[in-house]
Amino acid sequence: MVEYAAMGWDECLTELLVELGDRGLVATVKMDGERQRGRWTVLVSGKPLDAEPGQWTPPVRWDGDDLDAGLSWVMAALQERVPGLLD
Template sequence: MHRWREPELHFQSGDHGLVAIVKMDGERERRRWTVRVWGEPLGGELVEWGGDDLDAGLSRVMAMLRERVPGLLD
């Protein structure tokens, strides 16, 4: 069970013009989780992560968003 340690991804992303999707693919044996974020603040680019540890993935996506658009989620 995942604890969703990065709840601000879900609540703040919509407030800043971003769309976030978390997908679980139960048919895969590896890299079952995919997180994708896109929207106007990213200038048409996509932030994406895939792996097995969703908590780590959400943290990584938040870090990538902060790198690409400083101040966006502060």
């Protein structure tokens, strides 16, 4: 896996989203200009996150104002939830 945090998220967001998609995940990055706080949302879902085959598991979701911090948090959460997914 590319060391995204070392590159800076602004340099590699597209590459990261493609990599997540290649692993069967659905990833969304949203900026909500109508919110005063927590304007960014990062959401990752998909079958690789399911604990048991055929059993739905909640997505990984983060809301906040610092997109870099949010992307780092989501990547750490994904690695914790599915070890080896992003190797």
